[in-house]
Amino acid sequence: MKEPTESVILRCEDVTVEFDGFKAVRGMNLALARGELRFLIGPNGAGKTTLLDVICGKTKPAAGKVLFGASAAIDITRMKEHRIAELGIGRKFQTPSIFASLTVYENAELAMKQKRGVFAAMRARLRPEERDRIAAQLEMIGLADKARLRAGGLSHGEKQWLEIGMMLLQEPEILLLDEPVAGMTDDETARTGELLREIRKTRSVIVVEHDMEFVRTFASKVTVMHEGRLLTEGAMDEVQRDGRVAEVYLGKRRDADAGRSTA
């Protein structure tokens, strides 16, 4: 299932990752189109997080390539993590990395200044257009009314949204999210899905997710990994009908997921 080359923003080709001889990812292929919201699913230990680690440069593959940019022309396989981030791949981990003692606005301000680069960041004041962008971003993540509150006092879901907002202020082309709705209330989960739909209008997103109810509601295309390999890929309803998918999930599904899922 190869995407037309011109619309591809990221391509993983035959990526293999080894940890002390154990192959966590085995010849994995993935092509992400511009403006796509892709869900990466699979049982525990399938290699999903490791693949995100390879894309953002945190882990280097033993073999294979990661290509990024217009028509996936830039080989980022051996680039340093910070360089990949500068190029436009943002990674959000499960634990929020916001500053609890600063306000929501101050956190956003820091993210904006980080985007400017070290020298410009020393300029104390933000330009009016930068302030406007922060305001628009806080509006998008639903925290405009909480701009003056300490980030540490936000709910779990709000902290996750703030972190997503801070990443967006750095204008990545691709966002990599690892279980963004873990620990969220049903309402927060639904709002996060809407936020992802909004984000994909201007950026591409890969979401590693275990919450099958969430995936069913918000996914268009799903990639299923199993034991480091691509098991199948396609529309969620097709994937759900695939007997192999049900099989690999049987007995491996997380306890937390079992209550919500009938996949």
Ligand SMILES: Nc1ncnc2c1ncn2[C@@H]1O[C@H](COP(=O)(O)OP(=O)(O)OP(=O)(O)O)[C@@H](O)[C@H]1O
């Ligand atoms: N740094 C590491 N050293 C050794 N083994 C690792 C390391 N990181 C991951 N692994 C192993 O690689 C395999 C894939 O792990 P990974 O975290 O990528 O799976 P996953 O699909 O994200 O699982 P989960 O859904 O449980 O988060 C697992 O067997 C894991 O134990």
